[in-house]
Amino acid sequence: MDIGLLIVFKAVVEAGSISKAAQNLNYVQSNVTARIQQLEQELGTLLFYRHSRGSTLTSAGQTFMEYTVKILALLDEAKLAVLDSPVPKGSITVGSDTTAAVRLPAVLSSYRSCYPDVEVHLQIGRAGELIQSVLQHTVHGAFMDGPVEHPELVQELVIHERIGLVIPDSMEYQEVTSLHDKTLLMLNSECLYRDRLESWLAEEGGRLGKVMEFGTMEGLLGCVKAGMGYAVLPLSYFTRMNVTEGIRIYPFPEKYAVVPTVFVRRRDLYMTSAFREFIEELKAALPAD
Numbered sequence: 001m002d003i004g005l006l007i008v009f010k011a012v013v014e015a016g017s018i019s020k021a022a023q024n025l026n027y028v029q030s031n032v033t034a035r036i037q038q039l040e041q042e043l044g045t046l047l048f049y050r051h052s053r054g055s056t057l058t059s060a061g062q063t064f065m066e067y068t069v070k071i072l073a074l075l076d077e078a079k080l081a082v083l084d085s086p087v088p089k090g091s092i093t094v095g096s097d098t099t100a101a102v103r104l105p106a107v108l109s110s111y112r113s114c115y116p117d118v119e120v121h122l123q124i125g126r127a128g129e130l131i132q133s134v135l136q137h138t139v140h141g142a143f144m145d146g147p148v149e150h151p152e153l154v155q156e157l158v159i160h161e162r163i164g165l166v167i168p169d170s171m172e173y174q175e176v177t178s179l180h181d182k183t184l185l186m187l188n189s190e191c192l193y194r195d196r197l198e199s200w201l202a203e204e205g206g207r208l209g210k211v212m213e214f215g216t217m218e219g220l221l222g223c224v225k226a227g228m229g230y231a232v233l234p235l236s237y238f239t240r241m242n243v244t245e246g247i248r249i250y251p252f253p254e255k256y257a258v259v260p261t262v263f264v265r266r267r268d269l270y271m272t273s274a275f276r277e278f279i280e281e282l283k284a285a286l287p288a289d
Helices: 003-015 018-025 029-043 059-083 100-114 127-135 192-203 217-225 235-241 273-285
Strands: 048-051 054-057 090-096 118-124 141-145 153-168 184-186 211-213 230-234 247-251 258-266
Touching: 003 018, 003 029, 003 054, 003 059, 018 029, 018 054, 054 059, 090 100, 090 127, 090 273, 100 118, 100 141, 100 235, 100 273, 118 273, 127 141, 127 153, 127 258, 153 217, 153 235, 153 273, 184 192, 184 217, 184 230, 192 230, 192 258, 217 230, 217 247, 230 235, 235 247
Parallel strands: 090 118, 090 141, 184 211
Antiparallel strands: 048 054, 141 258, 153 230, 153 247, 153 258
């Protein structure tokens, strides 16, 4: 089977239509159509449902897409293995959730100083999105709250984060149950911090009130300071960023306070010299405690 057919197939899936894929590939549309038809003939099954809005994968197409991603990623890894050099060079892409990203600048700065020929790209996202990016080879690895259990992933403990309640000066606070009618402001409403808070509340006989989600740390903290609600964040954020004006911080009880941050990568990922050295720099700069 021609690898070019797989590239065209993947492009159609990602674009959602043959016409858009043709534009992205700089092909004429009839060429893309012919290649998809050739692929379907070779496989003996339909890969797409064609409709007025574009093309949607059949169940067979969904299965074939999973293998296509793996095959093309393996081909890329083969090229990397052949071209890899003992002296790190090239590029690596690292994912991170918003809170873990607070610790990354120092690591990235140190790494770039040691290996200026390596270009480092950072992708910010949610844990679920980052895991998919790692599995689909979009990023080499990603930082997120752990633990992460997946048969295709390897995780390494980066550091234990301590979390705390972040409350505006205008809000009265005596105990955690007094927050039941207040709004919890979060970067990700499904993160582990929320789970820890709910466990603490349940132990004290309280319950969680409304939850509001924000896209950025700056927006979240601005709304906390404005009295819209309270937040749960790593204490390290405030020691590093020195942003405590207008807020009060209360650590969680010890049994709920510690959240591990992990770095995950594919178990079968080819480790280029650039990525191996990044892992070593990570371990040196952020030792697990």
